Amino acid sequence: xxxxxxxxxxxxxxxxxxxxxxxxxxxxxxxxxxxxxxxxxxxxxxxxxxxxxxxxxxxxxxxxxxxxxxxxxxxxxxxxxxxxxxxxxxxxxxxxxxxxxxxxxxxxxxxxxxxxxxxxxxxxxxxxxxxxxxxxxxxxxxxxxxxxxxxxxxxxxxxx
Amino acid sequence: xxxxxxxxxxxxxxxxxxxxxxxxxxxxxxxxxxxxxxxxxxxxxxxxxxxxxxxxxxxxxxxxxxxxxxxxxxxxxxxxxxxxxxxxxxxxxxxxxxxxxxxxxxxxxxxxxxxxxxxxxxxxxxxxxxxxxxxxxxxxxxxxxxxxxxxxxxxxxxxxxxxxxxxxxxxxxxxxxxxxxxxxxxxxxxxxxxxxxxxxxxxxxxxxxxxxxxxxx
Numbered sequence: 001x002x003x004x005x006x007x008x009x010x011x012x013x014x015x016x017x018x019x020x021x022x023x024x025x026x027x028x029x030x031x032x033x034x035x036x037x038x039x040x041x042x043x044x045x046x047x048x049x050x051x052x053x054x055x056x057x058x059x060x061x062x063x064x065x066x067x068x069x070x071x072x073x074x075x076x077x078x079x080x081x082x083x084x085x086x087x088x089x090x091x092x093x094x095x096x097x098x099x100x101x102x103x104x105x106x107x108x109x110x111x112x113x114x115x116x117x118x119x120x121x122x123x124x125x126x127x128x129x130x131x132x133x134x135x136x137x138x139x140x141x142x143x144x145x146x147x148x149x150x151x152x153x154x155x156x157x158x159x160x
Numbered sequence: 161x162x163x164x165x166x167x168x169x170x171x172x173x174x175x176x177x178x179x180x181x182x183x184x185x186x187x188x189x190x191x192x193x194x195x196x197x198x199x200x201x202x203x204x205x206x207x208x209x210x211x212x213x214x215x216x217x218x219x220x221x222x223x224x225x226x227x228x229x230x231x232x233x234x235x236x237x238x239x240x241x242x243x244x245x246x247x248x249x250x251x252x253x254x255x256x257x258x259x260x261x262x263x264x265x266x267x268x269x270x271x272x273x274x275x276x277x278x279x280x281x282x283x284x285x286x287x288x289x290x291x292x293x294x295x296x297x298x299x300x301x302x303x304x305x306x307x308x309x310x311x312x313x314x315x316x317x318x319x320x321x322x323x324x325x326x327x328x329x330x331x332x333x334x335x336x337x338x339x340x341x342x343x344x345x346x347x348x349x350x351x352x353x354x355x356x357x358x359x360x361x362x363x364x365x366x367x368x369x370x371x372x373x374x375x376x377x
Binding site: 129135141 | 204207211212213214217218224
């Protein structure tokens with residue numbers, strides 16, 4: 001008799017909004033550049049690359065690389081299973097695996113006890129971790145540590 | 161025979177006090193870049209120590225090349241007397257070739273500091289002469305060096321890796337060289353074969369090693 005709800009509009013059920021493209025950073029569908037997330041792109045242990053690798057994000061190499069690697073403004077890690085026969089340049093470089101080639105770390109190079117290196121290291125700051133043994137040449141110039149690599153030259157460019 | 165500051169830890173590591181290295185490093189304080197030749201492997205302590213100044217560190221790990229010494233076959237027919245000087249010369253040339261291969265530095269390289277550690281004790285006379293001859297072009301009249309000379313056969317002080325922990329402290333760890341042949345000799349005999357180097361100061365350590373600071377002569 002007294003329908004208090006008679007004037008009420010039937011409840012409107014909003015249709016689902018047109019969905020924006022789903023962004024799932026953890027899925028394979030979309031990956032933000034590693035530099036934006038602070039993570040590293042990974043070159044897996046079964047991957048072999050011959051040629052030039054360059055980029056604008058951090059990189060972890062667990063596979064085999066022959067050629068050159070250049071990540072001027074980012075971090076490069078050679079993992080324990082990584083084998084890099086190449087000249088490498090990066091802002092900071094950590095070596096746990098094998099590198100045969102010249103290594104230029106614009107800010108820092110860290111060499112761990114599991115590494116195997118043949119080549120020359122050029123960097124403003126060098127850390128050889130406890131237990132690591134290194135054969136080769138290291139050029140250290142702390143004056144370049146805070147200069148964003150300005151004036152930094154790999155060993156190959158330096159006069160004897 | 162070790163003083164309390166030089167006791168071994170559980171991993172066989174120890175720190176040796178050095179009375180000569182501070183003076184050597186003091187003389188090189190203004191060299192930039194400091195050119196360092198270390199005959200051994202690069203270790204944490206040495207890189208850390210020199211890492212706060214402009215320098216170029218060469219680590220040659222020369223001990224590796226001593227595991228299988230060169231063998232020189234006599235050209236003298238069996239039963240005849242061997243010409244020892246000819247044999248010595250052939251051995252010298254074989255060592256010369258080996259060190260030339262292991263010590264290839266950029267043209268123009270002149271070392272300010274040579275860290276020989278105990279390497280000279282693993283070289284026979286011909287090898288020692290060859291090593292000094294190969295090194296000579298890379299030294300200058302101002303080159304300084306540091307070495308531990310074995311005066312008496314004493315196995316306790318062999319098979320070790322060295323590093324510079326501080327100006328007055330040398331780090332020592334067990335090495336993986338295995339059983340290399342070694343040669344105990346008086347200081348004068350060592351320096352007579354180290355062409356271009358003379359002992360400036362030496363200190364006989366309690367463990368029997370003679371610590372020597374050398375200068376290019």
